[in-house]
Amino acid sequence: MLGKNLITAAAGAAGGEVLGVEDVFSTWLYTGTGSDLTITNGIDLAGEGGIVWTKCRNDTPWHNIALIEGTTRYIVYSNSTTAAAVADLTNPGSFSSDVDQYNSDGYRIKGGGSDTNSTFNSRTYASWTFRKAEKFFDVVTYTGTGSAQTIAHNLGSTPGVIIVKALNDTQNWAIYHRSLGATQGLVFTTAAAATSSVYWNDTAPTSTQFTVGSAWSASSKNYVAYLFAHDAGGFGDSGNDSVVSCGTFTGNTTVTLGWEPQWILIKPTSTTGNWDLHDNMRGWPVSGDARRLKANLSDAEDGTAQIFPNATGFSTAIGSATYIYIAIRRGPMKTPTDATKVFANLIYTGNATANTSRTTGILTDLIVSHQYNSGGINTGIYDRLRGAGKLLQLNLTDAEATQTSTSIGLSGFDKQNGYIAAQDQNQGTINFNGIGYVNWSFRRAPGYLDVVAYTGTGSARTVSHNLGVAPELMIVKRRNLTESWAVYSSSLPASDRLRLNFDGGAATISTYWNSTAPTSSVFTVGSDNATNASSSTYIAYLFASCPGVSKVGSYTGTGTTLSVNCGFTAGARFVLIKRTDSTGDWYVWDTARGIVSGNDPYLLLNSTAAEVTSTDYIDPLSSGFQISSSAPAAINANGGSFIFLAIA
8 A cells, every 4th residue: 555655764863873885875786597596785775765666788689777665566668658567575476586685785686677687688787776774765656636735755954856757657757857947847858848837836845845747646546756865965974965956957067966977867957858867987087989878768878978986076068958867975984993894815826708607796886907927018007987998007108098998908897896807919908818817806985095186287286085085095196197106105205206217216296285184175286287287187086094005105225124004804805015215015915815924925016026925024924914024124114214005
């Protein structure tokens, strides 16, 4: 039986629970299995309720939006006016496909349904989970009266968007957007916004109720409404951070949200046009094509360059029309406490086979790939923000290379816990046949790691970031032209810089960072071409010390055994060391290849040399790592100055 309001709990209601966007929204990618499939995305649908929206990526099944209320499941289709498909979950024999179970950490999909879980043509799927939570999202069902009516909701703020569909009728969708006001409405077609009181009875919603006009309150018809908040706060450690924004823009412009988005739905309102849907899991880079689906069409995804995310919002290259959008913040918003959730070591042998799937065990935002058993191959670095086909090489000054998805390098980040490698028989940075590789994989998270893309101005300026704390190690590379890697360390004066592709010590060049230390929200770049040439594009990797997870620090060499306390409990799995007061390579050790009481293989980020296996320069230490007395001057010179990055 339909209930007036389906919300079950407010964000943060029980015991002052702190919610991040990762608790209420998820993009999940998978390949159809044809059998029952459990998706574990960490979203509590069983206790809190919400919807699961699924679309096949590489074929044309319909958009499938599932809602479970009690023992009844309703499915509606954004690309169709078809009435809802209704299933009685107490009688499994009456249905054979689609979402059939909400869990405390995700949901289950029945096997065989073309929309959600088919093996036909090797179908791949994207699924977006929206959990009900105050100041983010609510779901309401109601029954029409034959005239305009007011309906209560528990969003806890004034809705920015309301999407309504009749469950037992083929009536069109009705969509309210705050930028259009209560006198206009949209539908899930290409049509521009229309002015009519039949949508919302010319009555704006409030923080407790919304009004539907007579057309979407037909007598005895049942309806579902999805409500999105707008810049309402309520999330993050402060309880003041927003996770969803519903706004408008015109033409080619920059939209400021105050945070980097991970999901966006846009629609032109001043003219006809599709409802275009992007997310950063399928591929939404800062330049180049994004993987686009259309909410009003069953089309497979395509590549198109429309909108580009940045640290505080997005920019557009979309023409002169006026658009509306729903944008959801990139997560996670919670500081990590378990390093295995944000860092992974992986070793393997390349096979030169296109579309090779590799599992890192974490949602991977950044990969450094280094050959270890053969010299001569450059160290590749890839990140989700730049896009899978964009290669930089840590030991070179080369500009960014754009690689073909089928033959070279990393062809996709669109894997829930790893990446997709290409054939890679050119640069050979990640999948050359017979070469042994180590991958150091990272996930972005507050207090630990952020990745920022920006365009230079030629004059000293600040660049926004979302690390949440002041970066202690910053690695910056000019993307579009040849330039050395620039490195900032909080252990050095802000007027100093290091270069990742050289073994030289620190040099005082104030134009790199404008002699200004970074803060918890911005870092400063000067006028040097390495960090801020006019119209050049850059990528910055920002690291910080995160208790129990990572440590960015420094030490003074002793020439004897030296213990470095990082505050860990089970030792470091990754250690990077660089001497700063004199020459010294960028040394790396990891537990995949061995940090043991004996010889420990090391690699050099600034060199193509194969690993050295015959030395014992570091040893395990439960609180961090230990430098042995046999370590050379580049690692432990008596009185020498050194910086390091260690990850537990």
